[in-house]
Amino acid sequence: KAGVTQTPRYLIKTRGQQVTLSCSPISGHRSVSWYQQTPGQGLQFLFEYFSETQRNKGNFPGRFSGRQFSNSRSEMNVSTLELGDSALYLCASRLGHITDTQYFGPGTRLTVL
Amino acid sequence: DAKTTQPTSMDCAEGRAANLPCNHSTISGNEYVYWYRQIHSQGPQYIIHGLKNNETNEMASLIITEDRKSSTLILPHATLRDTAVYYCIVRVAQGGATNKLIFGTGTLLAVQP
Numbered sequence: 001k002a003g004v005t006q007t008p009r010y011l012i013k014t015r016g017q018q019v020t021l022s023c024s025p026i027s028g029h030r031s032v033s034w035y036q037q038t039p040g041q042g043l044q045f046l047f048e049y050f051s052e053t054q055r056n057k058g059n060f061p062g063r064f065s066g067r068q069f070s071n072s073r074s075e076m077n078v079s080t081l082e083l084g085d086s087a088l089y090l091c092a093s094r095l096g097h098i099t100d101t102q103y104f105g106p107g108t109r110l111t112v113l
Numbered sequence: 114d115a116k117t118t119q120p121t122s123m124d125c126a127e128g129r130a131a132n133l134p135c136n137h138s139t140i141s142g143n144e145y146v147y148w149y150r151q152i153h154s155q156g157p158q159y160i161i162h163g164l165k166n167n168e169t170n171e172m173a174s175l176i177i178t179e180d181r182k183s184s185t186l187i188l189p190h191a192t193l194r195d196t197a198v199y200y201c202i203v204r205v206a207q208g209g210a211t212n213k214l215i216f217g218t219g220t221l222l223a224v225q226p
Binding site: 043 | 147149154155156157158159162200213214215216217218
């Protein structure tokens with residue numbers, strides 16, 4: 001079974017632009033979570049989607065948003081990019097029950113210039 | 114804030130067992146202990162999890178103390194490819210169907226030849 005896939009793997013943007021990242025969960029998984037990893041803050045939870053609904057949100061500004069489609073694929077969007085948004089963005093999926101294990105994708109490396 | 118405490122770094126000789134400790138003294142009765150590892154700039158890889166009993170799989174063993182306030186991840190025969198940051202996580206459950214992982218700083222395990 002294929003793992004979690006994320007596209008693109010690498011991305012370079014300039015300040016003020018917006019960006020959309022995509023995540024395809026493991027087949028049959030209904031929940032997708034997003035995390036941001038930076039050297040200074042480590043791995044931080046952004047939000048989780050389950051059955052197309054946002055179920056939980058981390059402490060990030062409104063510039064960070066996401067959505068989930070009926071096939072469980074998810075996208076996250078960052079508007080008005082800042083230099084500090086440079087990070088590895090990770091997506092994780094799980095089947096759906098609260099006790100299910102989360103499996104991570106390889107991440108998207110975003111660099112903001 | 115992370116609910117776990119881990120040593121910042123550890124060394125292990127190749128072929129020997131690596132024992133990674135984790136303190137989670139405030140763990141609640143229905144919270145699981147999860148272990149993930151992250152090889153440089155890749156997505157975190159799930160290793161093992163447990164509630165109160167010791168667990169073993171093809172990758173590692175997890176020993177949880179009887180009071181559940183600490184645990185140890187054991188890699189029985191460490192190889193150079195086991196060099197990674199290892200995260201011990203107490204999984205936080207919110208609401209009825211949400212799940213987020215709170216990562217601490219982890220332990221950098223360096224396997225030496």
